[in-house]
Amino acid sequence: MLSSWFPSGWAHYLIGGLCIGFGIALLFVPTGRVGGMSTVFSSSWSFVSRRPFFRQTRLLQSRGWRLVFAGGLVLGAAGWWLALGPPGGVRTAVPPWQLLLGGLIAGYGARLSGGCTSGHGVCGLASLQAPSLWAVLTFMASAFVTANLVWRVGAH
Amino acid sequence: MSLMSLLSMLVSGTLFGFGLALSTMLSPEVILSFLRFRDRGLMLVMSGAVSVSLLAYQFAPRLRRKPVFGVQFDRHRLEPTRQTVVGAALFGVGWGLCGVCPGPAIAGLGVGNWPALYSLAGLAAGAWLQGVAAERGWWPIPRAVAP
Numbered sequence: 001m002l003s004s005w006f007p008s009g010w011a012h013y014l015i016g017g018l019c020i021g022f023g024i025a026l027l028f029v030p031t032g033r034v035g036g037m038s039t040v041f042s043s044s045w046s047f048v049s050r051r052p053f054f055r056q057t058r059l060l061q062s063r064g065w066r067l068v069f070a071g072g073l074v075l076g077a078a079g080w081w082l083a084l085g086p087p088g089g090v091r092t093a094v095p096p097w098q099l100l101l102g103g104l105i106a107g108y109g110a111r112l113s114g115g116c117t118s119g120h121g122v123c124g125l126a127s128l129q130a131p132s133l134w135a136v137l138t139f140m141a142s143a144f145v146t147a148n149l150v151w152r153v154g155a156h
Numbered sequence: 157m158s159l160m161s162l163l164s165m166l167v168s169g170t171l172f173g174f175g176l177a178l179s180t181m182l183s184p185e186v187i188l189s190f191l192r193f194r195d196r197g198l199m200l201v202m203s204g205a206v207s208v209s210l211l212a213y214q215f216a217p218r219l220r221r222k223p224v225f226g227v228q229f230d231r232h233r234l235e236p237t238r239q240t241v242v243g244a245a246l247f248g249v250g251w252g253l254c255g256v257c258p259g260p261a262i263a264g265l266g267v268g269n270w271p272a273l274y275s276l277a278g279l280a281a282g283a284w285l286q287g288v289a290a291e292r293g294w295w296p297i298p299r300a301v302a303p
Contacts, residue, residue: 005196008180013197016179017204023172024205025212030164032223034213034230035172037259041283053287064157065165070262072169077266079170080177089268090177094184094255096274102254103261103275106247107282108289110258113243114234117257120244121202124234126209131234138241139248146252147191 023076024122033065034127036119037073038110040066098150109139161225173263175205182264182272184255191252250282 002010027035043063046054081089092099110116113135115124120139124132179201180186190198217229234240251257256264256275264272 006200007195008186008197010197010200013179013200014204016175016177016181017201018208019171019175019178020201020205021175021208021212023168023170023175024209025168025216026171027165027168028209028212028223028229029216029220030224030226031161032226032229033165035168037257037262038279038283040262041258041279042287045280045284045287049284049287051287051291053291065162068162068165069169069172072166072171073173073176073259073263074266075166076170076173076175077177077182077263078173079266080174081267085177085267090182090264092184092255092269092271094188094271096271099184099254099256099271099274100278102250102252103256103278104250104282104285105253105278106250106257106275107279108286109243109246109248109250109282110279111243111283111286112239113247114240116247116259117202117251118259122205122209123213126206127213127231128210129234131236131240134236135240135244138244139251142245142248143191143252144193144248146249147188147255150253151188151192 020118020122024126027069031065033062033069034123035066035069036115036123037070038107038116038119040070041107042111043067113139158225164225172259173266175201176260176263177267182260182267182269184272187251187255187257187260191255250278254278 024035027033043059043066046059046063115132115135120132120135176182181201189195222228254275256272258279261272261276261279
């Protein structure tokens with residue numbers, strides 16, 4: 001079962017997941033912040049936009065640390081690349097239109113929902129929020145359906 | 157914000173990004189093969205991440221009155237609304253189409269995954285549209301805009 005469920009091994013998934021968990025814990029215990037990753041996409045617009053939506057206090061107050069946290073994400077991924085990663089970097093063959101359109105829909109949806117795979121899927125579940133559980137079940141279901149439909153019609 | 161809390165934020169982000177990269181979540185192909193039932197790895201990643209953060213979220217506020225360098229422990233408070241579910245359904249459609257979610261789109265910059273920039277731009281544009289839609293009261297019913 002192990003090799004059919006995890007054809008590319010399981011240890012790196014578990015260790016990577018634990019690192020993510022320690023990252024979230026290390027944000028919470030010293031600073032008290034709860035870190036999902038999708039809010040930075042709204043809060044960073046406040047640096048350039050005068051629209052009232054992006055001037056909400058909760059976005060203005062958190063935009064600084066959210067950007068620092070996002071910067072850490074880039075650093076950590078770069079550290080992995082330098083130490084363990086493939087020399088050419090991570091590549092994807094998913095076509096640009098899928099990446100762009102998927103990102104657009106995912107960005108709208110995550111902000112409407114108030115969280116994404118990290119905000120609802122990790123932080124929301126870990127803080128035992130019932131709405132996050134509903135959100136996770138919903139996005140998993142719609143993602144399963146979409147990914148399989150896309151595959152059937154012959155896209156990547 | 158103190159230097160120590162800034163440093164904690166940067167280090168915690170670094171751990172998060174390292175974990176995403178180590179668990180190959182930066183590769184859209186791995187996400188899509190999970191969504192197509194060929195590799196259950198993503199469940200392990202989520203379980204590992206949830207178990208550690210669960211301990212932190214549940215125990216830290218009971219053991220300490222306030223965070224080490226901060227003022228108070230934030231709560232990820234959510235009202236169960238229609239947007240939470242409608243938004244999640246949309247998010248899943250987008251995620252299932254491209255295999256990139258917000259964390260990996262940002263961390264992808266660190267591993268030279270340049271095509272992920274398309275998703276990064278898409279996510280930023282989606283967040284912008286959601287803000288505009290919320291201001292104008294477009295469908296689906298927006299979250300109340302705080303003054």
